[in-house]
Amino acid sequence: MKQLKTLKQLKNHPLVSDVWKENQDNQYDDCDIVFFLSLKEGYIFNSEQSSMITTRGFVYEIVEEFNILFNDIVKDNR
Secondary structure, three states: OOOOOHHHHOOOOOEEEEEEEEEEOOOOOOEEEEEEEEEEOOOOOOOOOOEEEEOOOOOOHHHHHHHHHHHEEOOOOO
């Protein structure tokens, strides 16, 4: 897979259901913004046993995390 570089590419990926951010005021010392990504129904990140990943900080971090975990996406047979 070609590495994704932008939030638009991530949101348009065929396995991604949604990407959003939330402010978590005073939750963390280093950052108040948390990014979430959920896969389309029926898919999970195998090592996480979850269809969602989260990162704190900047857009590039959620894009990078998805790129790292892309080869770990499997059909959820549970």
